[in-house]
Amino acid sequence: MDFSTFDEALDLAIGREAAAVQFYTDLLALASFAAQKSVLEEFRAMETGHVTMLTNIRMRGRIELSATAAVDLALARRLDAEDKATAVMSFQDILVSAIKKEERAGDLYADLAAAASVPEVKEIFQRLAAEESRHRRYFEELYESEISRDN
Amino acid sequence: MNELAERLARRYDAEGWHEQRKDLASISIPALRVRDVLAWLRDEEGYKHLSFITAIDNIERGVFTLTYTVRNHDTKHSLMVHADIIRENPVVDSVHLLWEQAWTYQRELKEWFGIDCPGSPRKDEEFVLEGWDQLPMMRRDFDSLAYSNATYAERPGRVTHDPAAYMKAQLYPEADQ
Amino acid sequence: MKRDRMPYIPPAERATPDLDSGKYLLMWQGPQHPGITGNMSLRLVIEGDTVVDCETHVGYLHRGFEKLMERRSWMQNFPLVCRIAVPEPDFNEYCYAAALEELSGIQIPEKAVWLRTFSLELMRLASYLMWIGGQAGSFGHGTIIQWSATMRDYVLDLFEELTGGRIYHMYIIPGGVRGDVPAGYFKHVLEVMDTVQKNLDDIELVMYHNAVFKLRAEGLGYIPPDWIDRYGITGPNARAAGIKRDLRKDLGYLAYPQLEFQPVVGSKSDAFERARLRLQEMYQCIDLIRQCIDLMPKEGPFRAKTPNPLYWKVPAGETYVAAECTRGEYGFYVVSDGSEKPRRVAVRGPSYTHAVSVMERLVRGVNIADVAGLMVSLHTYPPEIER
Amino acid sequence: MDIKDFIAPFAVWKRAFEKPFTVKKPIDERPGAPRYRGFHINDAQKCIGCGTCEAICMNKAIDLVPAAGYAAKEGDSGLRPRVDYGRCCWCALCVDVCPSGSLGMSNEYVWIDSDPEVFRYTPGVEAKPWDGSPLGYRRAEGYRLLEEQRVEMPELDYKEAVQTFLELVRGYSRQQAEKEADRCVSCGVCIASCPAHMDIPGYINAVREGDMQNGLRLLYETNPFPEACGRICTHRCEEACAIGTGGDPVAIRWLKRYIADQVELADYGKVLPRAEADSGKKIAVVGAGPGGLSAAYYLALLGHSVTVFEKDSEAGGMLRYGIPEYRLPYPALDKDIGYIESLGVKIERGTAVGSAVALAELRSRFDAVYLSTGLPAAYSLEVPGDKHPRVLDGVAVLAAATRGEPLGLGKRVAVVGGGNVAMDAARTALRNGAAVDILYRRRKEDMPADPDEIREAIAEGASLVEKAIPLEVRDAAGAIAGKQALFVWNEARMVQKEDGKRPVPEAIPGAVHEDPYDSIIAAIGQGPDLSFIGEADRLELRRFKPVVDGFGRIAEAAAGAAAEPGAPASASPSKAAAVFAGGDLVNDRKDAISAIADGHHAAQGIDRWLDRKGS
């Protein structure tokens, strides 16, 4: 898999974000009570926002994301990868799913950046990886402050 | 010293002997016997030295408690002799003939408490005050601060805050009902 | 040349001079007058240059301490009491603190006992040094005060080093004292004591062996021994009449029982005798200070624990604590009704007697020029009369 | 008179050649002594504006004024002492009494001005030439007017304590309590730190005065759980205590307990207020924990009729099921709850909202609903193997202990977590005869548990393993296979990865440990159970928390906007009773006293809302 142009790379990224929106939509279908739904809707809206942002970038033809990756709290890698999608999923389950999803996305972009031969595209993927790391970090901090209060 | 207490009780209806220290005791006597007791203490018991005379305003009981403190220099013992006189009509025998300095104390009693000692020299002259037109100031019902605030101007511009009230106003004003 | 030809009027009822006769002159000495101790006044009636009648007027310094103390909490009174006798504040602090401790049942540590004794003796010395300048000055002898005021200042420097204050030391706090001595302090004290002693030797030569001083002071203000109890005279004024009476010995408070000293006693009971006796007491002070430094424990706490000063409630009771100050019996009568404030605090200052009853009697028949000298020889401080 | 009297005075001519006494330049040459009591200095950073200096000052020379750059915050009133040198007598009692030791005096003493108005300033805030002077009066070493050591609380011996469930802390005697109460300076800085804003100086003063009834009355003004809070409160007040800035803080919690212990339940009614009139309104409270019952108490005082729904068989919530009895004996808790019930509050025990009765039903039957359901669901370890049968959850273990069920923890127990639940679980395991390791991801000083609890747990024999990152739970192999679980954890070091944030534990490569345990108790945190709130309730939630206004009322989604097309019209929010929420469910502090404060606050909110609705 190699991407040689800006548009190709961004198309991939937009596709990923759209898939993320779908990910939360799927979870929403499973949700059984109001609290779950409000969180999932909030996260889905975030991803929708990302789609819009990337689409705008693609239209302007210039990537405007920071290249600085967030500090890795090394939390995501430890978390149990087991599937959390159930009707009784707790806030913890939803957050773990979200963190894992961001982690997977970040890994993918990192791999693509490593594989890219065109310097421009490489940079795009690096920046996208950094962006995903910031998203992951956001969820990780939420996890630390809301879930893992006592450890 | 308890012998002295007994003698005082027998002769002068004294009561309430209290040994505060080994060299200090107090006892209460009827106000009418003040001069007798002090003269007796001075002449018969060796309490020749008068340390001071003062009074306590026991406004709750409606009395002034006079305190005569005398010392026996031979036994190094001091005795505080108490006598209650009613606040409405505070009069007590003068002891200025027993001790030459007593009249000054009695003048002070007159000015500071309004306690009269008939016969005491210059008792009605002003002592430390001048032009005083209030209650005798050592009475408990004279409020020094109120008088001072009403009479003497203060430099304005001072304001203070109570920490708890200030913190409430700053940090959680909504808790105010 | 003896001045005992000066008329001594035997105790008698006071004559009331007829001021309208034109024979007498009414004259106020004080409050604004260089020949008065502190801020007080004498209303003199003079005939020629002889005083025939005198009334002491006080109250110029009346601040109402005894009333104010009833308004303040027990600990808040601690800074207040020292102001009652300005030149000699420490005795107030001691008497008040001791009374409070007695009523509350607080034992003060050994070290505090010694530091209190030490500071009281130092205070006594400073007070005498102030007096001696006044005594010499009142007889027209201006040199002595130039020396003694400086000596006193050196002693005040010692106080400043120990307590942080020159005049008002506020050192003897209820429960003990406010701090241990700073490093090298006693060495400094001993140096100052040597200086003061040397200076006192000079003063003795210049003042006590001065014909003018002797002439004017001898025979002036004779107090007969039988007046001592009748007038309640205490301190050096009593001792100069041959009455051996010193509360430091009689009551044995603080560390005095462990110090070696004998009360200085005189016999002639006139102004010169009293001055001589006070000079000897100054030497005695220096000796006692040196003894204190030798005997004082080097280590140990200097203050006992006391209750929270904001809410200190003293058990109901009353006591009278007296101490021997430079003028005689200084005492605090403290009454507690069990609340956070004193019920009554009465202060017994020796000047109360000396400056009013005794002074009014002694000054009769005295030459107007000697009134100031006589008053100083009784060593009176007006602030402790009126409080 | 002899010849010496004429000659002797001349002898001192010899002094004419000695150095004169006169100081050449007195103003410049003589600084105050090192201890001189000169003008005030104040370390305004250290000062907390408690006003003890103002209280001791007999001259009323000190005012507390707001100081630029120092805002009011917990443990700091934001005020600073301002000295009036038209009053000051330089006694330095303010320096002696200053709890934090921030006040001092310089050795400067010259201040001259023609304008008498200038002699006032705030030391440390308004710059003065003598600021920071190293010389001048300071409180002497070993000399304090205030007692810096607290009266030690008598406790059971730890070796003995760990054998029983008897209450560890024995409580103060009268003499001890009065002595401890006497340490307080009544500054009131603590009040802001207490979530319930209890009148702490007031009730401490009641202890000092020996007036327990007044003390109890003051306690109940803001807190109907004095017995419980007197034992297990997180006592944030003590962190703000002015005395604590220079010594041990006043034992506010123990004094509260002392008051509550002194008054018999039968006498409560004589002291405490009751509702004046019945309002005729009915309120439902969901959850009989401290928050729910606190709301119930204050609602009952306002004359409302209150029914509390509790899913468990006993009331008390976490106070009963989360806190072991050696910390909070059941009789003490029953006393608090008993008094609330005596006011006519009905507690429906064993009635879970959501299953036994629907929220919507409550909303139609009652005039208002208060949710105080707390955080009953433990979060899982979230490592591979965390569903292993030997992995237990801390909250469940504690609840089982309360119910008297056999715990079956075994001989060797690992507790994962550093909060109070972890400590309680560890100490419960100790009392069941287990050897306990507490594994915590960060350092001891980072542990969120109460320092007392950590100290006591360790004293009772638990061993604390710091910086242990859980990795995995596996079945043990060999002889112990099936009976024990293998807990795999990685040793960590604390790394400061970002400035301004707390350090992060980072696994040390290779330092992996595997230890076999009979039980592994996970106590990493708890979450709410909100499954009883349906979408039709239209209550606004965000991240598993109700969105509430200042009085705890849950915002309601506008009709239609979020409503599903098929929702029944009868559930229109404007018709149904308002829902309020508080306690752990809503606030970030997650302790009993915050829940109590929320309950009190919501009771006032509900009352107001009913008023508005009624009129």
Place this chain on the structure above:
Amino acid sequence: MSSKKIEMAPLANEGLPLEERALFCDVPPREYEPARGVIEDFYNWARSQSLWILGFGTGCGAIELRPLMTSRFDMYRFGIQPRATPRQSSVFVIGGYASVKTLKRIVRSYEQMMGPKFVVALGSCTINGGMYWDSYNTIKRIDQYIPVDTYITGCMPRPEALLAGFQELKKIIRAGRAEGQNLYARNFEWYKENQKKVIKDWNMPDYNW
């Protein structure tokens, strides 16, 4: 007595017996009229170099005057010396708190001083009452009763502070800014009213010179 209304005009030495009124002045004080330019500067310089203090120890502050006037601090070398009578003095040192009884004497002594005259108030009690803020017998602000040129705060102010205060006073005098006595003349009735409010047995002339 406190309720007695004080009639301010005309001031006629009401407190005195008739036959004594003639002994006192019957016009209020006047403001000082400075000489022209350099001459006044010279006067001010001269005044500042000879501060003669009235020897009246009104309060505890007097105790630090004695070290000041003796050898250790030797204020004579700064041109400062005590005088026995108000007629010879130019500086009045208010030594701390003033009781009402003393205030009466302060007023009288101050008014008897020849102009130009200056007042130095030492101690916190003179500024705002000091530790006697709640006493029934001490005034709180001396500037209500007589004008003050310089304040020295402290309790006690040390002799050095007093010296520094006198140096400050010298500067003020030299700069021609010592307005105290003019203030008194200008607001004479206000001062009298204040004085009479606290001095209850007013038995002295209103014009004490």
